Amino acid sequence: MGSPLAYPDVLRGGSARLPLVTAGAALAIFVASLAACGGGDDEVDLALVYDERLGGETTAFSDGGNAFELSARNLGRLERRTFEVGDSFFTQNWVTAPASTEARDGLGPTFNAQSCSSCHSHDGRARPPENDADPVRGLLLKLSVPGPDGSVDEQSYGGQLQDRAINGVPAEGRISIRYEEITGRYADGTPFTLRKPTYTILDPAFGPLDKDVMTSPRIAPAVFGMGLLEAIPEERITALADPDDEDGNGISGRVHLVWDARQGSRALGRFGWKAGQPTVEQQSATAFLNDIGITSSLAPDENCPAVQSACRQAPNGGSPEVPDERLGRVTFYVQTLAVPAMRNVDDPTVRDGARLFVQAGCAACHTPRHVTPEDYPIEALSGQVIFPYTDLLLHDMGEGLADNRPEGEASGSEWRTPPLWGIGLVETVNGHTMFLHDGRARSIEEAVLWHGGEARRSRDFFIGLSAEEREALLTFLRAL
Numbered sequence: 058m059g060s061p062l063a064y065p066d067v068l069r070g071g072s073a074r075l076p077l078v079t080a081g082a083a084l085a086i087f088v089a090s091l092a093a094c095g096g097g098d099d100e101v102d103l104a105l106v107y108d109e110r111l112g113g114e115t116t117a118f119s120d121g122g123n124a125f126e127l128s129a130r131n132l133g134r135l136e137r138r139t140f141e142v143g144d145s146f147f148t149q150n151w152v153t154a155p156a157s158t159e160a161r162d163g164l165g166p167t168f169n170a171q172s173c174s175s176c177h178s179h180d181g182r183a184r185p186p187e188n189d190a191d192p193v194r195g196l197l198l199k200l201s202v203p204g205p206d207g208s209v210d211e212q213s214y215g216g217q218l219q220d221r222a223i224n225g226v227p228a229e230g231r232i233s234i235r236y237e238e239i240t241g242r243y244a245d246g247t248p249f250t251l252r253k254p255t256y257t258i259l260d261p262a263f264g265p266l267d268k269d270v271m272t273s274p275r276i277a278p279a280v281f282g283m284g285l286l287e288a289i290p291e292e293r294i295t296a297l298a299d300p301d302d303e304d305g306n307g308i309s310g311r312v313h314l315v316w317d318a319r320q321g322s323r324a325l326g327r328f329g330w331k332a333g334q335p336t337v338e339q340q341s342a343t344a345f346l347n348d349i350g351i352t353s354s355l356a357p358d359e360n361c362p363a364v365q366s367a368c369r370q371a372p373n374g375g376s377p378e379v380p381d382e383r384l385g386r387v388t389f390y391v392q393t394l395a396v397p398a399m400r401n402v403d404d405p406t407v408r409d410g411a412r413l414f415v416q417a418g419c420a421a422c423h424t425p426r427h428v429t430p431e432d433y434p435i436e437a438l439s440g441q442v443i444f445p446y447t448d449l450l451l452h453d454m455g456e457g458l459a460d461n462r463p464e465g466e467a468s469g470s471e472w473r474t475p476p477l478w479g480i481g482l483v484e485t486v487n488g489h490t491m492f493l494h495d496g497r498a499r500s501i502e503e504a505v506l507w508h509g510g511e512a513r514r515s516r517d518f519f520i521g522l523s524a525e526e527r528e529a530l531l532t533f534l535r536a537l
C-alpha cells in the first residue's frame with residue numbers, strides 16, 4: 058500500500074484517505090476494506106457530491122426531449138428576450154451570399170454544417186456517423202502539422218476538414234471511420250467489448266494529406282450550463298491543478314493557458330475537448346468560422362487556405378458576416394441555457410453509486426461542486442452552487458484515448474475533464490448513448506472502461522467492483 062488518495066472536497070475527517078490500488082490482489086483487499094468500513098457511509102458527505110439542482114437556481118426541471126434547451130429559470134424578462142434572439146441565431150440555417158436574407162448570408166465557402174444546432178441538436182451532443190453514407194453532423198476532424206503549438210497548414214487544408222461547400226467550391230473531403238473490437242473482462246469474469254476507431258479521409262479535393270498531418274476527431278458536446286462553467290473563478294481551477302502530483306494520488310491536472318483574442322492576452326482555457334478556448338464568446342466565434350464559414354470581429358478572415366482558389370474567390374456576406382451584437386446574443390444564449398435537474402435523488406442505489414463515484418477516485422477529476430462569485434456580471438449565474446463534475450483541467454488519459462495531436466499546450470494524450478451533468482438525459486434528448494471526445498463509447502459504461510493514464514487506477518477500481526456495485530455507480534451517472 059502506497060501513498061494515499063485524498064479528496065479533500067468530498068471526504069471529511071481522517072478516514073478521507075484511500076490506499077493505492079495497484080493490481081489484482083491489492084484491489085480485492087482495497088474493495089474488501091471499503092466494505093468493512095460500511096461502504097463509506099460515514100466518510101462521504103453526499104451533500105458535497107450532488108444536489109437535485111445541479112445548476113443552482115438556473116436548474117430546469119424537465120426530463121423530456123427539451124431538457125437541454127430551456128433558459129436558466131432565474132433569468133429576468135429582458136434577458137429572456139435576449140436569450141430567445143440568440144436561440145434563433147443558434148438554430149436557423151445560414152445561406153450562401155449574396156442573398157436577400159442579408160442577416161443570414163455568408164455560409165462557407167467551405168463548412169461542416171449550416172447552423173450551430175445541426176451539430177448541437179437540441180443543445181445536446183452529436184454522435185459519430187454509423188457508416189460512410191450516414192449524413193449525421195457533429196463529428197469534426199481537426200488538422201495540424203508538426204511545429205510549435207500545433208501549427209496549421211495554411212497552404213492546403215487548414216486547421217479543420219470541411220466536408221461541405223457552397224455551389225462551385227469543392228468540399229475538402231469526407232471522414233470515414235472503421236472500428237476494431239477490443240475485448241476485456243471485469244474482475245468477476247464478465248466480458249466486455251470496446252471499439253477503437255481509425256479515421257481516413259475520402260475524396261481529398263486537393264490531393265492526399267501530407268504524411269505528417271495530425272488529425273483529431275471531435276464530437277460536438279452538449280452546450281447547456283456554459284456560462285456557469287465560465288463563471289467558476291480562475292483561482293479555484295488553478296488551486297485544483299497539481300501538475301507535479303505533489304499529493305501523490307497519481308493525478309496531475311494541468312491548467313491550459315490559451316490565447317484570449319478579446320483580452321489580447323493569455324487566459325485559462327475552459328471549452329472544447331482540450332480546453333482550447335478561454336470564453337464562450339471565442340468558442341462561438343471559432344465555431345462560426347470553422348464550422349459554418351461565418352466571419353466575425355474575433356475571426357475576421359474567411360477560412361480559405363492558399364491552394365483553394367474557388368474558395369478564395371467566392372463572394373462573402375459582409376465584413377464581418379456576423380456582427381458583434383449578434384455574436385453576443387448567441388453567446389448569451391449558450392451561457393444561459395439551464396442545467397437540467399437530477400432525477401431519483403433519494404433512490405438508495407443512486408446514493409450508493411455516488412459514494413462509489415468518490416471512492417473510485419472519479420471525483421478527483423470530475424470535481425462535483427463549485428460556487429460562482431456573488432458579483433458575477435450575469436446576475437442569474439452569480440452566487441450559484443453548481444455540480445458540473447469537472448475540474449476544467451487537462452489530464453493525461455493514456456495511449457488508448459490519445460489522438461497524438463497537440464493543441465496549444467495540451468499534449469496528444471491530454472484531455473479536459475468533461476462535465477457530467479445531464480449525461481443521463483443524452484439518450485432522451487439526442488436518441489443515443491455515444492460518449493467520449495470522438496463518440497467511440499457506446500454507453501457510459503464503455504466510456505469509463507476507456508479511462509487510462511492518470512485515470513487508470515479509477516478504471517481498475519471500477520473493473521474490480523461487483524456487478525451490483527458497477528450498476529449502482531452507473532445508476533448514479535444516469536441520474537445526473
Ligand code: HEC
Nearest residue numbers: 169170172173176195275276277328329330341344345348
Ligand atoms: C460542425 C459541427 C459543429 C457546429 C456547426 C458547431 N459546433 Fe460547437 N462544437 C463542436 C465540436 C466538435 C466541439 C468540440 C470542439 C473542440 O474540442 O475543440 C464544439 C464545442 C462547442 C462549445 C464548447 C462546449 C464545451 O463543453 O466545452 C460551445 C459553447 C459550442 N461548441 C458552441 C457552438 C456555437 C455557438 C455554434 C454556432 C456558432 C457551434 N458550436 C457550432 C461542433 C460544432
Ligand code: HEC
Nearest residue numbers: 417419422452458472473474475492493494504511512515
Ligand atoms: C484523471 C482524471 C479522471 C478520472 C480519475 C476519471 N475521469 Fe472520467 N474523464 C476524464 C477525461 C479527461 C475524460 C474525457 C476523455 C475523452 O473524451 O477522451 C473523461 C470522460 C468521462 C466520461 C464520458 C463523458 C463524455 O461527455 O463523453 C464519463 C462518463 C466519465 N469520464 C466517468 C468517469 C467515472 C465514472 C470515473 C471514475 C470511475 C472517472 N470518469 C474518472 C477524466 C477523468
Ligand SMILES: [Ca+2]
Nearest residue numbers: 163164165350
Ligand atoms: Ca463566409
Ligand SMILES: [Ca+2]
Nearest residue numbers: 214215217219
Ligand atoms: Ca479546412
Ligand SMILES: [Ca+2]
Nearest residue numbers: 299302306308
Ligand atoms: Ca495529485
